[in-house]
Amino acid sequence: xxxxxxxxxxxxxxxxxxxxxxxxxxxxxxxxxxxxxxxxxxxxxxxxxxxxxxxxxxxxxxxxxxxxxxxxxxxxxxxxxxxxxxxxxxxxxxxxxxxxxxxxxxxxxxxxxxxxxxxxxxxxxxxxxxxxxxxxxxx
Numbered sequence: 001x002x003x004x005x006x007x008x009x010x011x012x013x014x015x016x017x018x019x020x021x022x023x024x025x026x027x028x029x030x031x032x033x034x035x036x037x038x039x040x041x042x043x044x045x046x047x048x049x050x051x052x053x054x055x056x057x058x059x060x061x062x063x064x065x066x067x068x069x070x071x072x073x074x075x076x077x078x079x080x081x082x083x084x085x086x087x088x089x090x091x092x093x094x095x096x097x098x099x100x101x102x103x104x105x106x107x108x109x110x111x112x113x114x115x116x117x118x119x120x121x122x123x124x125x126x127x128x129x130x131x132x133x134x135x136x137x138x139x
Contacts, residue, residue: 001026041100043092048106050089051075057087066132073107074116074134107137109128 005022008014014022040048051073054063064083067074077094084091091097102109114136118129 001030005126009035021078041103043097044100045106046090046092046102048104050084050091051080054080054083054087055090062119064120064130066116066120066134067136068117068119068129071139072110073137074114074132075137076132076134079120079132101135104137107128107139110136111136112136 002023005019007027039045041055051064055065062076064080065073066076066079077097081091081094085099098112102112112135113133115131116134116136118132120129121132122129
């Protein structure tokens with residue numbers, strides 16, 4: 001757009017202050033567009049907001065993050081939806097969410113339906129976790 005504007009200046013005489021204001025406006029629009037393009041989809045953003053809320057309710061213990069690796073987030077979507085409903089949190093439609101989570105930018109998507117030894121669902125006496133199929137993301 002700036003190049004097109006420079007070409008327009010060759011054809012039409014424009015005052016310097018108008019040129020400067022137009023350049024600034026075009027730069028602002030370009031930055032705003034880049035932010036919009038690089039942001040997560042609204043449903044994915046809502047998913048991560050609910051995730052952070054649920055994890056905060058655990059007082060340091062995992063609530064929906066089944067991963068034992070501190071660098072990973074492992075979420076079983078059905079368990080996530082159940083826990084979110086217990087806390088009256090909105091959950092986007094899981095079918096739609098499954099299609100969108102692969103493009104997550106806040107936490108980079110690693111894999112779907114990965115078998116994880118759960119840090120959440122475990123035997124209280126032995127501490128052995130059950131195997132859960134999760135969507136895995138980088139923290």
